[in-house]
Amino acid sequence: MSENHSAEQMFLKEYDVNQYVRPSVSVDMLLFTVTEEESENYRKRSDKSLKILLIKRKEHPFLGQWALPGGFVSAHESIDEAAIRVLEKETGLRDVYLEQLYTWGDIGRDPRTRVISCSYMALINSDLYPLQSGEGTEDAKWFHVSDHWTQKKTTVTENGFMIEKWVELRLGSGADAATATVKTTKIVEHGHSKVVQEIEEAHNLAFDHAKMIVYALERLRNKVDYTDIAFHLLPEYFTLSDLQQVFEVILGKELLAAAFRRKVADKVLETNHIRRNAGHRPSKLYRYNPTWDDEL
Amino acid sequence: MSENHSAEQMFLKEYDVNQYVRPSVSVDMLLFTVTEEESENYRKRSDKSLKILLIKRKEHPFLGQWALPGGFVSAHESIDEAAIRVLEKETGLRDVYLEQLYTWGDIGRDPRTRVISCSYMALINSDLYPLQSGEGTEDAKWFHVSDHWTQKKTTVTENGFMIEKWVELRLGSGADAATATVKTTKIVEHGHSKVVQEIEEAHNLAFDHAKMIVYALERLRNKVDYTDIAFHLLPEYFTLSDLQQVFEVILGKELLAAAFRRKVADKVLETNHIRRNAGHRPSKLYRYNPTWDDEL
């Protein structure tokens, strides 16, 4: 064992770190928050909107287009640490919900050179909004996000079939807008299935970031029901209607209040606080019950 | 626009690809299959076992220990292509189910140099087993895998609480064995939560591969109910008991046959084939119904 150990030391010394061609590795951050839109009626509830942070590119390639904030992973930090660093640089925030999503490694995804990008999703409490941008990011803006499918096509082939789905992504922030269409193809042949995703068209959206955003929205939808992600998008104290609106904004559909209240009952704790002056019956404030899921 | 375009061309020419220190990027493959164990009784059903392919390291570091098959991502291939290449080299197989899992980027995870590893899970039909190993891999073996928690601890702190869970991983193949304990810590403070995973001890298991295996098993368990992954581990024709055994092996618990049959009823298609000579009532063979989930 000690013999092995010294041999290992020698080996490590002589190991040539340059024997492989190495790609650059970056992180791209999907920062989401939920904001209130103004209401026209003193009684009516303000609608909520799902937002994502985009940055106007001041360099080639994709000069002037909108892109996800990101940065390269340096030698002295883990990928997680790089994600935290980029997050803090863009928003000044630490200690927000952070989750690795997917690593994008197609050869041509960055026209400069080979860049492999690891995407992270961060969820920001809406009470921290509006956020101060970090230095050098005066072109960072929060965009309203939504995606919806525009076309689905099923084709029967000799040995199986094929399903194609087109998803339209819309991003808007005042006068600025960006759109993209992402096509997902699932091919089933001889019982084996394969999924391919392509960007059909993108306006004002850089790199393959349209794919990343569609992927993140899908993940949000999948996880909102059985995890605590919705609470990371709300302040500490919230009403059940607030919570319901977050669910609705993520799921892209309306929910019935009665059923919703029962479904989330054990995920929240009632508090003594009450929200008044809303033009209707006051509502109790709740907070997250961190012990509802005692696993992990 | 055309002005921008020519400026972009110039920029790309002058872009220095070496301005950032770049890590090596590799893929690590989690190859799973399900095999039949011999039965002692002519009537009794043979049990099934979940297996993972490991390779005995013939180089430093971790010489002589077991590791996941893997390889570096080269400049002329995407990460997916690298995964497919490594898979084919190790097993000779193409067109199997492949899924990217997670990207591991801690600084010290490879003692040689900075290596970021993207892990992929591949599921192999059990009728392709036993597999011929590719060239140079006579030390590749299928190990029986199982994991189970041994300890859970919840501690209340000033501003929140902490949950710790220890998971024991056991790998065995004839006389060869490897084990590891992975500790997962979830810290909740001020409503913000963070999860950290560490390897507490590992015997005969190289790098951080214990974490990868635990992660993959978790993913398998999570997805088996609502996706088609179980079918990728079975031959084209199978009995409902076969399918149930695959579920049981992945979930690590026994299921009631009556409920199971009803739950999977719309995921399978009945065929005319029947399996006989089993020492008991013959059973219908089924195959996967690829249209049960018409989404995506």
Place this chain on the structure above:
DNA sequence: CCAAAAGTGTTCCTCCTACACCCATGC
């Protein structure tokens, strides 16, 4: 005959859906 697996029927229980309805407020 019998052990074992294949396969079905039934009951109970839980959870989700939907809709109806009452409550409390600001203007």
Place this chain on the structure above:
DNA sequence: GCATGGGTGTAGGAGGAACACTTTTGG
């Protein structure tokens, strides 16, 4: 008063869990 959201009750249906039971084989 009244529009609006807050909040509860209830009936119906879908689906899972548990268990009893019948069917069909090889030896």
